[in-house]
Amino acid sequence: MTSDLPLQGVVPTHLPAEGAAERSALDDALRDGRLEALRDVVRAHPAYLDAWARMGQAALEGGDAVGAYACARVGYHRGLDAIRRAGWRGQGPVPWSHEPNRGFLRSVWLLGRAADAIGEEDEAQRCAVFLQELARDHELD
Helix, strand or coil: CEECCCECCECCCCCCCCCHHHHHHHHHHHHHCCHHHHHHHHHHCCCCHHHHHHHHHHHHHCCCHHHHHHHHHHHHHHHHHHHHHCCCCCCCCCCCCCHHHHHHHHHHHHHHHHHHHCCCHHHHHHHHHHHHHHHCCEECC
16 A cells, blocks of 8 residues: 555655646657757756656667766756755655656666666666665555
């Protein structure tokens, strides 16, 4: 059973939702399929974590591991700032089930993949562990 009840005093962190304009712009860019369309979204909405993650994912899929790493790094660091503003204090889940969290979680995942692609094995492993810690929902017996 998945729940948002505190577990040993730690509650899940939920980021606020992006505005409709930002979500619509990203959806349009994803349908467009061009990296430049994703760049336009990031230029217009630089705090939109999922736009950074999706641009990095497109870069990685296009063979640009360094570009993907840079995008993931931005999403990761902006995401850390965002989850801290939302109450995260270095522990506790940032659940995937809460859709606004997905841009940050996708950035952490992408950072690990891009780190691996450029030979940063230690960072790739740290990202995998961090993602497991962040993404788990509370499972109650």
